[in-house]
Amino acid sequence: MINLAVFVSGRGSNLRALYEKFVADEKSPEIKFVVSNKSDCPALDFAREKGIQTSVVSKKTSSRVTSFADLAETFNESGISLIVLAGFLKRIPAVFIDEFKGKIINIHPALLPKYGGKGMYGMNVHRAVFESGDKISGATVHFVDKIYDHGRIIKQRTIPIDDAGSPEEIAERVLEIEHKLLPEVVLTVAEKLNSELHNE
Ligand code: GRF
Numbered sequence: 001m002i003n004l005a006v007f008v009s010g011r012g013s014n015l016r017a018l019y020e021k022f023v024a025d026e027k028s029p030e031i032k033f034v035v036s037n038k039s040d041c042p043a044l045d046f047a048r049e050k051g052i053q054t055s056v057v058s059k060k061t062s063s064r065v066t067s068f069a070d071l072a073e074t075f076n077e078s079g080i081s082l083i084v085l086a087g088f089l090k091r092i093p094a095v096f097i098d099e100f101k102g103k104i105i106n107i108h109p110a111l112l113p114k115y116g117g118k119g120m121y122g123m124n125v126h127r128a129v130f131e132s133g134d135k136i137s138g139a140t141v142h143f144v145d146k147i148y149d150h151g152r153i154i155k156q157r158t159i160p161i162d163d164a165g166s167p168e169e170i171a172e173r174v175l176e177i178e179h180k181l182l183p184e185v186v187l188t189v190a191e192k193l194n195s196e197l198h199n200e
Pocket residue numbers: 008009010011012013014015043086087088107108109122175178
């Protein structure tokens with residue numbers, strides 16, 4: 001099956017959900033790399049603990065920090081076929097997006113195209129949803145293009161929030177469905193990429 005790179009910036013609960021779903025199954029995609037823009041975050045700790053190769057990426061490079069250009073080279077050399085943004089809060093350079101066109105997906109904690117775009121991340125999203133009075137929220141997995149939260153939607157899952165008493169409560173409910181939706185979509189996209197690779 002194909003090799004994955006997962007990009008993270010913080011808690012890493014979606015990374016954990018992917019890992020737990022895929023680790024025991026040889027036919028599942030394999031998480032080969034975990035990349036973060038922060039040198040210190042729980043998601044990176046988790047990856048290190050599991051023996052997954054990690055990289056810290058930034059515009060300012062050093063011996064410990066890599067650039068997107070170097071990352072692209074490494075991914076091509078090590079046969080990374082799919083990149084999953086799971087809570088990655090840094091903008092991805094356009095050249096990198098071009099290089100991995102159709103191979104980068106992102107999970108967003110709302111029903112896009114609503115509540116997406118610049119500044120719409122983390123609790124900002126759930127606060128906006130709470131204030132809107134919407135009765136449902138959910139999660140979206142989509143391909144990444146050069147505009148924030150804009151690429152083609154692959155799959156969404158909804159959750160009722162009409163009785164939610166706070167943005168935090170909405171966040172909790174949405175996160176629970178993210179952990180099911182993301183591995184499911186990654187598997188579907190990976191299977192498609194895998195069959196394309198073998199029919200080339
Ligand atoms: C998730 O809500 C995801 O949808 C968003 O960032 C959050 C990351 O959470 N893009 P975690 O780091 O996976 O726990």
